[in-house]
Amino acid sequence: MRVFITAIFIIINFLMQSTVLHYIEIRGVIPNTTIILVVSYALLRGSTEGAIVGFFTGLLQDIFFGTSIGYFTLFNIITGYLFGRGNHDFYRENYILPMMLCAVAVFLYETIIYIISFLFRGQLNFIYILSNTLLPETVYSCIFTIPLYRILFGTNEWLELKEKYKYRLF
Amino acid sequence: MEFFEEHKKQIMLATIAILIVVIFITYGRKTKATFVESALGFVITPVQELTTNVGNWFGSKIDWVRNKDNLATENEQLKEQIALLEAENKRLRKYGTENQRLSELLKISQKYADYHTTGTQIIAKDPGNWYDVFLINKGRDDGLEANMVLTSSNGLVGKIIESGDTYSKALSILDSRSSVPAMSQRTEDLGVVKGEYSLMNSGLCRMEYIDSEAEIMEGDEIVTSHLSDVYPPGIAIGRVKEIRTEANGLTKYAIIEPYVDFKHLDTLLVIGDILQQNTQEEAQ
Known part of the structure; x- marks a missing residue:
């Protein structure tokens, strides 16, 4: 059940991000919902599931839009793993922390992609990219985190309740 | 499952190492999708087509209302x-x-x-x-x-x-990885039209390696040149918007405004x- 719902989330996210989200782009920037999904899963379920979700979201993006298999997969796995490390240390009902962490994740992720695939090819105008891509995308993603995290959190609660009954955990 | 939890770090490191190898093996050499990719595409792309069409339909309705007068x-x-x-x-x-x-x-x-x-x-x-x-x-x-x-x-x-x-x-x-051998229609000066990230969102691109003696001017039409294996000659690309000399003084570059509205x-x-x-x- 959990696997099935997670797969549906991953596919819907990919479909939305590659088609409909382009209609609401602001100055050519769309929110990075993939990272929101990966970080939310990592925060709700821990680093293993974060890494697994990261693997499949990245693989989809690589197959359909990348030039080599494994590029986005690698970054998404690392994001899922690192942000899942602290999932025992905070209250998941809180909304501020997921928002902050998603913003941090999007910013770091895009900065690393910039360094690896643009800086090394001679694109040195970091200030332009900072003000035209990185910061708008971070803010836009941060706002998008609220509804998405609400949906994922609700689904997770429902699934955990079902699993409790199923495995008679109490 | 216990095995996974115990050796989490090792598994992560192994996956990362494998992925790095796969990145270098597959980089830029694939021109045909594998069977698995095609099968995935068979499932995913019709849904994408549907969502895009729905989006386009709403977009056209909104445009219609906006431009009715x-x-x-x-x-x-x-x-x-x-x-x-x-x-x-x-x-x-x-x-x-x-x-x-x-x-x-x-x-x-x-x-x-x-x-x-x-x-x-x-x-x-x-x-x-x-x-x-x-x-x-x-x-x-x-x-x-x-x-x-x-x-x-x-x-x-x-x-x-x-x-x-x-x-x-x-x-x-417009993609920063694309380059198209091109020339100006009027003077036949050669160059290469490349995408650039900072110009991408405004829908412009850049023509590089133009000889500093070339008589290319603002408003000249740029077409694909005969030097490419991929692009047939004579396809219109766009118009020159601006010409600048590179810092080394040997070559010029031009900002090109494509005829195509990429948005x-x-x-x-x-x-x-x-x-x-x-x-x-x-x-x-």
Whole structure:
């Protein structure tokens, strides 16, 4: 059940991000919902599931839009793993922390992609990219985190309740 | 499961190492999608097509409501323009037949041959903000292959970089990884049209390696040159918007404004059978 719902989330996210989200782009920037999904899963379920979700979201993006298999997969796995490390240390009902962490994740992720695939090819105008891509995308993603995290959190609660009954955990 | 939890770090490191190797193995060499990718595409791309069409439908309705008042005046203007263009078209067709006759007389092959074209539609765009890659709804089943060229009715759009059975992945000329050998129509000065990230969102690109002595000017028309294996010569790209000299003083570069409006692309033409035709002509 959990696997099935997670797969549906991953596919819907990919479909939305590659088609409909382009209609609401602001100055050519769309929110990075993939990272929101990966970080939310990592925060709700821990680093293993974060890494697994990261693997499949990245693989989809690589197959359909990348030039080599494994590029986005690698970054998404690392994001899922690192942000899942602290999932025992905070209250998941809180909304501020997921928002902050998603913003941090999007910013770091895009900065690393910039360094690896643009800086090394001679694109040195970091200030332009900072003000035209990185910061708008971070803010836009941060706002998008609220509804998405609400949906994922609700689904997770429902699934955990079902699993409790199923495995008679109490 | 316990095994996984215990050796989490080792498994992570192993996966990362494997992925890095896979990245280097697969980088840039794939022109055909594998069976698994094609199968995935068979499932995913129809849904993308559907969502894109729904989005386009809403977009067109919103546009209609917004532009309702201007439509009548625009219609009249367009009719006038059609009349003008038709007259021009007739004149040009006469030139075309004359050209053909003369070149037959001189026994030289036509410079700008006719190509077989297939219509296709954009169904999805790159989900990130860095690149300009998109998917189109035809693939190997319709005879499309990597390195075929995509145009719209106005000019060059890009080329196919990978083809699956029912979909193809294409790279637009605005993408920072794209480069197109080009020349200015008027002066025949050569250069290379490259995408650049900082120009991508405003829909512009850059023509590099222009000789500093070249007489290229603002407003010149840029077309694809004869130097490319991929792009057939004579496809319109855009107009020169600005010319600057590079810091080294030896070459110039130009900012190009493509004829194609990349924000509102929908249906495209795929130009195929280029190599076959050329070789046939050479054989003849």
